[in-house]
Amino acid sequence: MRAANGRRFGARRRQEYTNWFDEQRSWKDTCYVGDWSFLANCRLRGPEALSLLSALSVNSFRDYDVGQGKHLVQCDEDGHVVAEGVLLRESDEAFVLHGVPGYWTAYNLESGAYDATMEWRDTFNFQVQGPNALYVLEALVDESIRDVEFIHFATVTIAGREVTAVRMGMAGEVGFELQGPAEDGKAVWNAILEAGQDWGILELSAKTSSINHLEASFPTRGRDYVPAIFGEAMADYRTWLEAASTRDLLTYPIEGSFDADDVSAWYRTPVELGWGGNVAFDHEFVGRAALSTEVRDPSRTIVTLVWDADDVVSGYASLFADGPAAKFMEMPHQQKRGMVADEVRRNGEPVGVSTCRGYSYYFREMLSLCVIGVEHNEPGTEVTVVWGEGEAPASPTVESHEPVAIRAHVAPAPYKPDNRRVDLHSL
Numbered sequence: 001m002r003a004a005n006g007r008r009f010g011a012r013r014r015q016e017y018t019n020w021f022d023e024q025r026s027w028k029d030t031c032y033v034g035d036w037s038f039l040a041n042c043r044l045r046g047p048e049a050l051s052l053l054s055a056l057s058v059n060s061f062r063d064y065d066v067g068q069g070k071h072l073v074q075c076d077e078d079g080h081v082v083a084e085g086v087l088l089r090e091s092d093e094a095f096v097l098h099g100v101p102g103y104w105t106a107y108n109l110e111s112g113a114y115d116a117t118m119e120w121r122d123t124f125n126f127q128v129q130g131p132n133a134l135y136v137l138e139a140l141v142d143e144s145i146r147d148v149e150f151i152h153f154a155t156v157t158i159a160g161r162e163v164t165a166v167r168m169g170m171a172g173e174v175g176f177e178l179q180g181p182a183e184d185g186k187a188v189w190n191a192i193l194e195a196g197q198d199w200g201i202l203e204l205s206a207k208t209s210s211i212n213h214l215e216a217s218f219p220t221r222g223r224d225y226v227p228a229i230f231g232e233a234m235a236d237y238r239t240w241l242e243a244a245s246t247r248d249l250l251t252y253p254i255e256g257s258f259d260a261d262d263v264s265a266w267y268r269t270p271v272e273l274g275w276g277g278n279v280a281f282d283h284e285f286v287g288r289a290a291l292s293t294e295v296r297d298p299s300r301t302i303v304t305l306v307w308d309a310d311d312v313v314s315g316y317a318s319l320f321a322d323g324p325a326a327k328f329m330e331m332p333h334q335q336k337r338g339m340v341a342d343e344v345r346r347n348g349e350p351v352g353v354s355t356c357r358g359y360s361y362y363f364r365e366m367l368s369l370c371v372i373g374v375e376h377n378e379p380g381t382e383v384t385v386v387w388g389e390g391e392a393p394a395s396p397t398v399e400s401h402e403p404v405a406i407r408a409h410v411a412p413a414p415y416k417p418d419n420r421r422v423d424l425h426s427l
Contacts, residue, residue, distance in 0.1 A: 031130030
């Protein structure tokens with residue numbers, strides 16, 4: 001078995017379309033269209049499909065109606081996240097999985113313990129997000145979409161193609177994810193752009209696409225956590241995944257001042273990532289025992305850190321002065337794939353780990369997400385981020401930067417107000 005994925009209608013999304021200042025403002029002022037077609041998509045169906053999903057996932061499946069979606073979270077026995085993504089219920093026995101949960105579910109399906117089948121699909125997945133997103137879609141479709149509730153979906157027609165419109169997204173604003181066969185992607189994308197011209201739509205580039213995840217606190221695999229697949233118990237799965245996936249899902253570069261002796265230090269639980277509300281104990285699932293303890297008495301939670309502007313500017317200024325320079329902060333965030341995990345201290349003691357550092361042009365601030373001890377999560381709490389590579393030895397041929405302490409303060413996560421659940425009839 002080999003999973004399909006990827007945008008087949010054209011080139012990969014660009015590094016930048018107009019400029020990232022405008023692109024970052026789009027989901028606050030107008031709207032954007034973004035391409036996430038690289039994520040895997042599969043259909044699971046059969047009389048025991050729901051039983052398989054229930055056994056692997058922390059989510060409740062009671063009162064889970066046809067036409068409803070879920071943010072699906074799957075863990076290992078220790079309660080660390082293995083995979084997370086989107087689940088849609090098409091019928092009593094048919095479900096669509098979007099993202100990495102498709103692989104973990106397919107692997108477990110091959111045990112033969114469940115009466116179900118898996119079909120991999122080559123699809124497009126476009127997000128249309130922002131205050132004007134609803135009006136763009138209403139200009140595109142004949143069907144009414146104002147009755148679609150949050151985390152629900154409907155079938156609409158765009159450019160003569162049948163499209164699944166899922167009301168959700170990563171920008172913390174009103175919007176939909178549009179999914180359909182890959183061969184229809186070009187026609188649908190062009191139709192969205194044409195309809196969106198009257199509403200100020202912009203194309204969202206790879207260069208700034210993670211800033212909406214940062215502002216809206218959507219932690220992502222590879223940037224904010226390493227999936228819990230590197231222990232001995234997961235050896236067979238890693239072998240299977242290498243053969244099954246058309247993408248590299250086994251390599252996770254790690255940088256930053258945070259250090260540890262075992263890769264599990266970069267794993268995270270749903271509670272730590274802000275997904276504790278997804279965890280339901282109305283069924284048996286992998287990781288239930290570990291999470292039942294943590295949900296009752298969590299030790300860490302996720303917050304936003306607002307970095308001190310003077311300290312950030314001093315870091316850039318060091319590049320133009322004599323002596324050691326601070327590690328360069330790419331703008332608006334790191335472009336190469338990798339997890340930059342930096343130690344966070346309070347009164348000189350380690351209290352958390354900062355990830356997904358990025359510059360928000362809208363807020364004119366350098367921000368990061370941070371998993372931090374619950375006793376330090378009060379907004380306004382002052383902390384220090386150790387920006388750099390800690391005590392790692394310098395290359396003998398390349399002058400090393402110098403780790404620097406950057407002051408920051410704790411703020412809520414999400415940092416930007418969440419407007420996704422607004423009543424569409426009120427707009």
